[in-house]
Amino acid sequence: xxxxxxxxxxxxxxxxxxxxxxxxxxxxxxxxxxxxxxxxxxxxxxxxxxxxxxxxxxxxxxxxxxxxxxxxxxxxxxxxxxxxxxxxxxxxxxxxxxxxxxxxxxxxxxxxxxxxxxxxxxxxxxxxxxxxxxxxxxxxxxxxxxxxxxxxxxxxxxxxxxxxxxxxxxxxxxxxxxxxxxxxxxxxxxxxxxxxxxxxxxxxxxxxxxxxxxxxxxxxxxxxxxxxxxxxxxxxxxxxxxxxxxxxxxxxxxxxxxxxxxxxxxxxxxx
Ligand SMILES: *[C@@H]1O[C@H](CO)[C@@H](O)[C@H](O)[C@H]1NC(C)=O
Ligand SMILES: *[C@@H]1O[C@H](CO)[C@@H](O)[C@H](O)[C@H]1NC(C)=O
Ligand SMILES: *[C@@H]1O[C@H](CO)[C@@H](O)[C@H](O)[C@H]1NC(C)=O
Numbered sequence: 001x002x003x004x005x006x007x008x009x010x011x012x013x014x015x016x017x018x019x020x021x022x023x024x025x026x027x028x029x030x031x032x033x034x035x036x037x038x039x040x041x042x043x044x045x046x047x048x049x050x051x052x053x054x055x056x057x058x059x060x061x062x063x064x065x066x067x068x069x070x071x072x073x074x075x076x077x078x079x080x081x082x083x084x085x086x087x088x089x090x091x092x093x094x095x096x097x098x099x100x101x102x103x104x105x106x107x108x109x110x111x112x113x114x115x116x117x118x119x120x121x122x123x124x125x126x127x128x129x130x131x132x133x134x135x136x137x138x139x140x141x142x143x144x145x146x147x148x149x150x151x152x153x154x155x156x157x158x159x160x161x162x163x164x165x166x167x168x169x170x171x172x173x174x175x176x177x178x179x180x181x182x183x184x185x186x187x188x189x190x191x192x193x194x195x196x197x198x199x200x201x202x203x204x205x206x207x208x209x210x211x212x213x214x215x216x217x218x219x220x221x222x223x224x225x226x227x228x229x230x231x232x233x234x235x236x237x238x239x240x241x242x243x244x245x246x247x248x249x250x251x252x253x254x255x256x257x258x259x260x261x262x263x264x265x266x267x268x269x270x271x
Contacts, residue, residue, distance in 0.1 A: 052078045055181045055188055056095060062180075064101040065124075068109075072118040078125065082185050090129025090185040094167070094176075096194045104194055108201075116200055122146040123154055123169075123197045129187055132179065135160035146197060152205040154197045167191060170198040 052075050056062040069075040081091060101109075112120065122145035130138060141155035149155045157168045165176035174193035181188040196202075 050181070050183070050186075051075070052082075052093065052186075052188075055186070059095075059180045059188075059190075061097040061099075062095050064098050065095050068117060068121050072114070072121050074118065074121045074125070081127070089127065090187070092126040092128060092130045093186070093188045094124045094126075094191045094195060095180060095188050096124070096191050100192060100194050108194075108196075112200065119146045119154070120194075120197065120200060123156065123195055124191075126156075129185065131182075131187065132163065132165070132176075132189075135165045135176075146199075151198070152202065153199050156195065156197075165189075167195065169195050169202075171196045171201045 052069060053066060056066045056069075066075070069078070078091060078093070109117070109120075125145045126142060127145060135158050138158050138160075140157040140159075141149040142158055143149050144154055144156050146154040151170070155170055159166045159168075167174045167176070172193050172195065174191045174195060176189045177192045178190040179187070180190050
């Protein structure tokens with residue numbers, strides 16, 4: 001019969017088709033499993049520092065300091081430095097609370113020009129991240145963003161003994177009364193007094209000997225506080241250099257000091 005001879009000839013292609021379907025299904029499922037098996041571990045998000053305004057607003061009690069930061073536009077300077085590569089060592093901010101401002105003699109701040117207010121605020125900011133445990137290794141005077149640290153200018157000395165950290169400006173003796181914020185690029189400490197810089201409030205120093213004409217020329221080209229604020233990169237570099245104690249001898253040349261600075265920065269970053 002025609003039917004009996006036709007049946008086997010139709011089943012052969014069907015078996016082949018089934019086999020092909022099975023093979024392709026197996027291949028597809030194997031393929032689908034591959035990405036899942038080799039999926040990379042989720043990347044850890046880099047911690048982004050908050051704005052200084054967000055940090056101080058959240059902490060409360062810093063409204064006067066925040067007003068000063070904003071009126072001098074130092075708040076955006078700080079935020080830009082936190083974002084930029086120039087402050088790779090991070091920033092330390094000494095924030096006086098409102099009661100430290102109200103303890104000042106009336107008129108203490110009103111007498112300042114805008115440029116002086118900027119210097120006052122910059123005096124509360126250091127271009128490196130100083131963890132609490134490292135104040136005892138800071139070399140005095142500490143360089144703030146206000147600039148020059150020689151007597152009569154903007155020296156800031158820090159002495160530490162465990163959790164007790166004292167700050168002296170030559171005009172006031174203050175102390176660190178707590179940590180407001182710690183991030184990987186920014187640390188904010190509460191200080192119990194407004195850090196009044198010597199240059200603005202200190203006793204006048206006996207006049208320096210009259211400068212020679214050559215020195216006068218040099219003086220003209222000097223970088224003022226405003227220019228220093230516009231060039232945080234240079235400032236940050238100087239500050240981190242100053243933080244590493246200079247060693248005599250060839251081994252501790254520029255490269256050595258730089259290497260130590262990088263190592264220290266890396267260690268802080270990890271912690
Ligand atoms: C900090 O100042 C206080 C009070 O003036 C003093 O008793 C303490 O010994 C000082 N500590 C350091 C580490 O300088
Ligand atoms: C800061 O410390 C340096 C070095 O120890 C010292 O010469 C200077 O008088 C101190 N200045 C102030 C304002 O305490
Ligand atoms: C700050 O402390 C030093 C040493 O402890 C002391 O000699 C100086 O008079 C103090 N200055 C002020 C303004 O209290």
